Each structure stands twice: as C-alpha cells, then as structure tokens.
Amino acid sequence: MQGAAAAENKIFQALADPSRRAIFESLTRGEAAVKDLTSRFEISQPAVSQHLAALKDAGLVNARREGRYIFYRVDPRGMKPLVDWIAHYRAFWTESVDRLEQLLEDMDE
C-alpha cells in the first residue's frame, strides 16, 4: 500500500519548510527566475537557489534555461505520488470495510 513512500516523503519534506512552501506557492501562479523570487521574498539568492534545488529534487518543479536566466515552474506530475497515496488509502479502506461487514455477520451479538 506504500510502494511510493520514499517519493511521498520527499514531497512532504520539501513542502514542510515554510519558505520553500511559499516559493512553491508563488510558482503555482506562473514561472519565475531566481532573481524574481529573490525580490519577491526576503531571502538571499543562494537560499532561493537551495530551496529550488530541494523542490526540483522532490520532482515538484522543473527548470528551463533562456539566455542568462533559468526559469522555474511547477511540475504538475510532481504531485502524483501524493494523489497515489490518497488513492491507496481509498482502496485500503474500501477493502477493510468489506472485511468489517463480513466480520460483523460472523460475530455473536
């Protein structure tokens, strides 16, 4: 039921940091370069780059180079492990409540 647990863990770890989450939220509104993000948040450029690297490592954002700048944007596929995780649990509970109903039939009052 938890096959993709490591990937899910990475996503949650990446998003657990408030600054990184703010950067990710900002990118959900459109792509941006490091300099845009540095001016948008009160964080140094190396810190922004580090947060972006963590988001990229978790598969949450991807990057494209244009001239001197690298633009970052949200990778929608990055959230898939989380969607899978919820789907796993939906299937897990569906099977479990089936067993619960069967068990209740077999139990004494």
Next chain:
Amino acid sequence: MTVIDKTADAQTESISFELDLRHSPAKVWRALTDPELLTKWLLPVTNFKLVPGADFTFNTQPHPGWDGTVNCRILESDEPKRLRYAWVVMELDTVVTFTLTPTDSGTRLSLVQSGFKPNQKQNFGGARYGWKLMGGKLVDVLAETA
C-alpha cells in the same frame, strides 16, 4: 450493504465513507475496539488500549522506504459513539475518525481519514496552517495532473 465513497472530487485532504450496517452500535463498537477483531478486518495491532493519549501501532508488510508500521494515538473514545485516533506513517500525519449513529435497522458508520499534510514537529502549527492555505492551490495543481 452498500459502501458509499463520499469523498468529493475536489476534496483532496480527506477520505470519507458512510456505511449502513444492520448491527447494533455496541457490536460495531466491539469490532472497532477489540484487538483480535481489529486484526481480522483492519491490520494486526499492538498495544491497543482505549485510553486517550495511549499509543499503539498497526503493523503491515514492510515496503522499500517504509518499515510497515503505522503509529497511532487514541485522541478520543466515546463509547459507543465516536472513536478518533492519529494515523501517522513517517512524515504523513492523518486522523481517522469513526462515528456511530443508531438507526432503525442498526448503525450508520461514518469513517473519515483526514489530514494528508506534513508532520513537522518543530513548527507544527505553522506547517498545518501553511498546508491549509495551500489547499486551494494544491487542488489546482492536482487538476492539471489529471
């Protein structure tokens, strides 16, 4: 008996089910709280005690990156109406709530697993708040994925 998956499409933060059972609330409560019965329908359980604050674990097969342990803590036990416990798998921190309502034919059982948010001990309130704020946008991102 019909199981209705009541989870709304846009509602990615919780999973909910509602079941109409032709059994008394007392009997359903027993199935939810007897360790032997829990093991039969849910998962093998260790140290289960119906005391608020008490920790217990469910144990399933290990997977790569996960030892198969679900860490739980009783949050509320109101026999035979409501049982709530924390359901934590590594960084994922959720709450499972069972609500039993007597009906003419037996019991309506509602099951909700809510949360699906980061478990960050150092900045617990902040993380929860932030995750909530992000909920709406997260849904947008999820919609693009589909």
